[in-house]
Amino acid sequence: MEIEIEDFGEKTVVRVKEDRLDAAKAVQFKESLREVADQTPSAVVLDMSQVNFLDSSGLGAVVNVMKILGKDRPLQLAGLTPTVAKVFALTRMDKVMQVFSSVEEATDTGLRHAG
Amino acid sequence: MPADSEVLDIMHPEKDTPPNLHLRLNADQETVTNTVQKVIRWLGENGIDEETSGELEIVMAEALNNVVEHAYGFRQEGEIRLNLSITDAHIVVNIIDKGARFSGPPPPMENDVANLSIFDLPEGGFGWNLIHTLTDAVDFDHLKDENRLKLLRRLA
Numbered sequence: 001m002e003i004e005i006e007d008f009g010e011k012t013v014v015r016v017k018e019d020r021l022d023a024a025k026a027v028q029f030k031e032s033l034r035e036v037a038d039q040t041p042s043a044v045v046l047d048m049s050q051v052n053f054l055d056s057s058g059l060g061a062v063v064n065v066m067k068i069l070g071k072d073r074p075l076q077l078a079g080l081t082p083t084v085a086k087v088f089a090l091t092r093m094d095k096v097m098q099v100f101s102s103v104e105e106a107t108d109t110g111l112r113h114a115g
Numbered sequence: 116m117p118a119d120s121e122v123l124d125i126m127h128p129e130k131d132t133p134p135n136l137h138l139r140l141n142a143d144q145e146t147v148t149n150t151v152q153k154v155i156r157w158l159g160e161n162g163i164d165e166e167t168s169g170e171l172e173i174v175m176a177e178a179l180n181n182v183v184e185h186a187y188g189f190r191q192e193g194e195i196r197l198n199l200s201i202t203d204a205h206i207v208v209n210i211i212d213k214g215a216r217f218s219g220p221p222p223p224m225e226n227d228v229a230n231l232s233i234f235d236l237p238e239g240g241f242g243w244n245l246i247h248t249l250t251d252a253v254d255f256d257h258l259k260d261e262n263r264l265k266l267l268r269r270l271a
Contacts, residue, residue, distance in 0.1 A: 020148060022144075022148055022176055022180075023144045023147065023148075023176070023180040023183070023184075024144040024145050024147070024148045053169075053172060053173075053176075055173060055176040055177060055180065055242075056177055056239065056240075056241035056242040056245060057180065057239075059241055060237075060238035060239045060241070061238075063236050063237070063238045064238050066233055066236070067233055067234055067236070070233075071233065082166070082169065083169040083170075083172065083173065086169070086170070086173070087173060087241075087245065090244070090245060090248050090249075091226075091228070091241045091244070091245070092226075092227070092228050092229055093228060093236075095228065095229035096228055096229060096231075096233070096236060
């Protein structure tokens with residue numbers, strides 16, 4: 001499981017560098033994100049823009065990470081690709097997690113650069 | 116007992132109307148991942164649009180991983196037969212295994228996660244709801260020690 005971590009101060013961005021987050025990858029994903037959760041005090045933005053496929057096991061892993069982070073460190077999603085967005089919408093998990101179109105939007109960096 | 120012709124019909128749905136795809140795969144998650152991607156390429160080569168094949172990718176991943184998990188109990192062995200056929204009107208997916216007897220797909224469930232505390236959110240149980248939502252018919256039969264799941268998706 002390859003992830004990349006970038007600290008934006010108020011938020012930590014975790015870029016998932018995998019094409020698929022499915023049953024074959026769900027356990028590794030949970031383990032990697034648990035390590036991130038151990039180290040970060042801030043909200044986490046999960047950059048999903050490289051993930052083209054997510055199944056219910058992958059979704060369950062994302063929910064698990066959300067619980068580990070708890071209420072004070074919300075898990076936010078950015079850059080959902082079409083099939084992944086569909087799974088979040090059909091399970092209504094997009095109502096539970098905040099979804100941004102991009103990392104820039106989630107971290108406000110786009111606005112800062114524009115201003 | 117079913118007649119042999121009935122068995123053949125299940126294994127070779129609409130056998131006079133190509134294209135058909137018949138695969139046998141080992142019941143483990145890595146093989147499911149690779150097989151599903153192979154099937155998606157095949158659907159694309161046969162003119163199925165990306166949105167439909169993306170939805171069928173979800174359906175097949177859920178159904179096949181259920182077999183790996185429940186029929187074969189994560190033993191990483193056991194055979195799954197996966198047969199697809201495309202007609203003008205439908206895509207039919209048949210998934211057959213010889214694992215533990217399955218009682219049949221649960222009906223669609225209403226799960227209003229939006230009103231739950233994050234700590235009460237389910238981490239599983241989404242699979243069958245996704246399958247029901249993204250297909251037009253789900254049939255299941257247990258015959259000759261085989262679980263036989265048939266999924267039908269209408270084509271627009």
